Amino acid sequence: xxxxxxxxxxxxxxxxxxxxxxxxxxxxxxxxxxxxxxxxxxxxxxxxxxxxxxxxxxxxxxxxxxxxxxxxxxxxxxxxxxxxxxxxxxxxxxxxxxxxxxxxxxxxxxxxxxxxxxxxxxxxxxxxxxxxxxxxxxxxxxxxxxxxxxxxxxxxxxxxxxxxxxxxxxxxxxxxxxxxxxxxxxxxxxxxxxxxxxxxxxxxxxxxxxxxxxxxxxxxxxxxxxxxxxxxxxxxxxxxxxxxxxxxxxxxxxxxxxxxxxxxxxxxxxxxxxxxxxxxxxxxxxxxxxxxxxxxxxxxxxxxxxxxxxxxxxxxxxxxxxxxxxxxxxxxxxxxxxxxxxxxxxxxxxxxxxxxxxxxxxxxxxxxxxxx
Amino acid sequence: xxxxxxxxxxxxxxxxxxxxxxxxxxxxxxxxxxxxxxxxxxxxxxxxxxxxxxxxxxxxxxxxxxxxxxxxxxxxxxxxxxxxxxxxxxxxxxxxxxxxxxxxxxxxxxxxxxxxxxxxxxxxxxxxxxxxxxxxxxxxxxxxxxxxxxxxxxxxxxxxxxxxxxxxxxxxxxxxxxxxxxxxxxxxxxxxxxxxxxxxxxxxxxxxxxxxxxxxxxxxxxxxxxxxxxxxxxxxxxxxxxxxxxxxxxxxxxxxxxxxxxxxxxxxxxxxxxxxxxxxxxxxxxxxxxxxxxxxxxxxxxxxxxxxxxxxxxxxxxxxxxxxxxxxxxxxxxxxxxxxxxxxxxxxxxxxxxxxxxxxxxxxxxxxxxxx
Numbered sequence: 001x002x003x004x005x006x007x008x009x010x011x012x013x014x015x016x017x018x019x020x021x022x023x024x025x026x027x028x029x030x031x032x033x034x035x036x037x038x039x040x041x042x043x044x045x046x047x048x049x050x051x052x053x054x055x056x057x058x059x060x061x062x063x064x065x066x067x068x069x070x071x072x073x074x075x076x077x078x079x080x081x082x083x084x085x086x087x088x089x090x091x092x093x094x095x096x097x098x099x100x101x102x103x104x105x106x107x108x109x110x111x112x113x114x115x116x117x118x119x120x121x122x123x124x125x126x127x128x129x130x131x132x133x134x135x136x137x138x139x140x141x142x143x144x145x146x147x148x149x150x151x152x153x154x155x156x157x158x159x160x161x162x163x164x165x166x167x168x169x170x171x172x173x174x175x176x177x178x179x180x181x182x183x184x185x186x187x188x189x190x191x192x193x194x195x196x197x198x199x200x201x202x203x204x205x206x207x208x209x210x211x212x213x214x215x216x217x218x219x220x221x222x223x224x225x226x227x228x229x230x231x232x233x234x235x236x237x238x239x240x241x242x243x244x245x246x247x248x249x250x251x252x253x254x255x256x257x258x259x260x261x262x263x264x265x266x267x268x269x270x271x272x273x274x275x276x277x278x279x280x281x282x283x284x285x286x287x288x289x290x291x292x293x294x295x296x297x298x299x300x301x302x303x304x305x306x307x308x309x310x311x312x313x314x315x316x317x318x319x320x321x322x323x324x325x326x327x328x329x330x331x332x333x334x335x336x337x338x339x340x341x342x343x344x345x346x347x348x349x350x351x352x353x354x355x356x357x358x359x360x361x362x363x364x365x366x367x368x369x370x371x372x
Numbered sequence: 373x374x375x376x377x378x379x380x381x382x383x384x385x386x387x388x389x390x391x392x393x394x395x396x397x398x399x400x401x402x403x404x405x406x407x408x409x410x411x412x413x414x415x416x417x418x419x420x421x422x423x424x425x426x427x428x429x430x431x432x433x434x435x436x437x438x439x440x441x442x443x444x445x446x447x448x449x450x451x452x453x454x455x456x457x458x459x460x461x462x463x464x465x466x467x468x469x470x471x472x473x474x475x476x477x478x479x480x481x482x483x484x485x486x487x488x489x490x491x492x493x494x495x496x497x498x499x500x501x502x503x504x505x506x507x508x509x510x511x512x513x514x515x516x517x518x519x520x521x522x523x524x525x526x527x528x529x530x531x532x533x534x535x536x537x538x539x540x541x542x543x544x545x546x547x548x549x550x551x552x553x554x555x556x557x558x559x560x561x562x563x564x565x566x567x568x569x570x571x572x573x574x575x576x577x578x579x580x581x582x583x584x585x586x587x588x589x590x591x592x593x594x595x596x597x598x599x600x601x602x603x604x605x606x607x608x609x610x611x612x613x614x615x616x617x618x619x620x621x622x623x624x625x626x627x628x629x630x631x632x633x634x635x636x637x638x639x640x641x642x643x644x645x646x647x648x649x650x651x652x653x654x655x656x657x658x659x660x661x662x663x664x665x666x667x668x669x670x671x672x673x674x675x676x677x678x679x680x681x682x683x684x685x686x687x688x689x690x691x692x693x694x695x696x697x698x699x700x701x702x703x704x705x706x707x708x709x710x711x712x713x714x715x716x717x718x719x720x721x722x723x724x725x726x727x728x729x730x731x732x733x734x735x736x737x738x739x740x741x742x743x744x
């Protein structure tokens with residue numbers, strides 16, 4: 001194997017495939033990037049066996065790729081990335097010089113890395129699943145930023161560690177929940193689909209880190225895996241087994257009172273109550289009347305606080321309830337809008353947080369039984 | 373106690389005194405900032421009993437300080453700083469409302485923190501030591517940035533955890549060493565002095581973080597403590613006991629060969645060898661002849677590298693030795709000059725690294741017995 005390539009271009013592509021690689025891989029070959037030169041193109045593959053990324057580079061002006069000899073090798077991704085990142089030259093040359101010893105040459109020097117023969121790389125099945133739909137990168141990014149934060153990070157119920165993509169007709173409902181809160185984004189698809197899959201939130205985060213805003217992403221899925229295809233790159237992830245809870249039934253259909261409030265003000269107010277944590281949980285108490293809405297917090301050890309929201313319109317029943325301030329803040333930030341609509345469906349009943357100008361996204365919070 | 377003050381100004385002063393406070397203080401009072409209002413001024417004190425910071429605020433236009441009632445209290449620094457930082461108003465009001473309950477009021481709300489009565493604060497002796505000299509803040513900053521990095525971070529030999537300030541006549545020699553390397557900066561003092569003290573490098577770092585570039589710093593010292601006084605602030609630190617090694621004798625007085633090299637090039641080259649670490653130590657091998665200077669590294673497990681320095685003038689004997697690459701890189705970065713002069717005094721003898729245009733600062737490195 002022997003090729004030369006533009007250093008910066010190569011580094012960017014290595015960075016993408018290396019995102020799939022885990023430093024704690026039990027299989028030595030999987031801590032490496034598999035480089036395969038064949039048929040006048042280069043294929044880079046990285047995998048931790050749950051998520052796999054493959055990208056193809058064909059010679060072109062941008063990348064300056066020049067293939068002198070076909071072949072393949074596995075190179076430890078940590079060392080390869082570090083060397084390619086730090087080199088101070090335009091082009092680099094890489095060749096296998098002796099069985100599995102890889103030489104990386106720059107203008108002033110040489111780096112030799114012990115590689116692994118490519119036949120030790122596990123077979124990864126990149127065949128395309130059946131279901132197919134298309135999303136703009138910006139849509140996928142908003143799905144992930146507005147739902148993935150609400151997923152569970154504990155593996156007690158693995159299915160909650162992913163975002164559920166549920167398509168009925170041409171509507172796609174994307175939901176993240178840790179059973180205490182729910183974040184849901186609805187997207188209209190160009191075609192009618194019928195599937196219900198749960199994609200690990202970790203994998204989705206890697207996908208959105210790798211796409212550019214002007215990409216269009218082809219998504220293929222079956223009951224076992226999903227593929228995100230864009231710009232000669234495939235990101236393939238295993239799906240999470242198990243039945244995702246029916247979240248539709250916890251979305252309140254009516255409300256007893258509602259509050260339209262300046263997002264910046266309420267976010268600042270909740271953030272300021274964060275100095276008090278009860279058993280590491282950030283609790284806030286909302287006391288709302290049509291006259292005044294208070295955000296309070298209390299701890300016998302540390303102290304207490306009481307702030308009034310000034311840019312707030314409230315109508316309906318008086319209500320007083322306690323909820324997780326961090327969750328409320330996450331929801332408000334994920335909505336990313338100027339004013340936020342908070343709807344209460346009663347004491348100890350779910351709270352709905354939404355953007356009054358965009359019905360495609362909503363957040364649900366469950367109140368907490370409080371200290372008083 | 374009752375006062376109001378400009379929020380931003382107060383926050384900046386709290387930040388300075390809080391630097392002395394350790395979160396792991398065994399004495400509850402020391403996890404707080406002591407606020408003392410008396411004689412128409414406010415004194416803030418923070419301490420971890422090794423380093424103590426005191427600053428005085430007198431009412432003025434900048435700070436808007438308005439003292440309504442004298443008194444004193446200790447407030448937990450973590451909570452106080454967090455609240456004052458996040459508040460979204462120009463002025464804040466602080467008062468003790470009930471025995472030791474402190475109320476912080478902003479435009480829209482109130483925060484009550486459980487304080488501690490100020491009589492529980494330990495007595496800290498801020499009397500001024502005898503020796504006195506003056507340094508510009510910029511000089512103190514270069515002393516610290518060019519010597520403190522070489523201090524030991526292990527407490528096996530506590531005296532090596534500090535920078536030694538040794539004054540003879542009107543010359544001040546500042547040295548940091550961990551016994552494998554030495555960094556020395558020489559400063560000319562305005563007056564003749566005779567002292568030899570070792571200041572914890574941690575304390576020096578706090579001092580330079582607190583001073584502004586246009587400050588002039590009065591330094592007072594005796595055999596037990598040192599005080600840095602500037603802008604109504606005193607930073608006082610305990611000194612390290614013990615005899616600092618006589619570092620003068622390890623500075624080579626002659627050399628067998630020397631190398632004048634572009635700093636950017638050699639720093640980049642050494643940084644690129646960092647992918648190889650032998651037992652977590654970053655070793656580099658310098659192979660120098662008047663024709664070519666090589667920077668090499670080797671590990672049987674990972675691989676090897678070999679780069680030639682192109683912007684390098686070398687004269688004298690051929691030499692080949694191994695040293696700690698991280699230490700060499702630290703030294704080159706601390707010099708911060710365009711070209712760096714590396715002088716060799718022989719095989720396994722100290723290497724001197726210096727700025728050819730500034731004799732006030734020099735670095736010494738001890739070579740390491742290598743693998744081959």
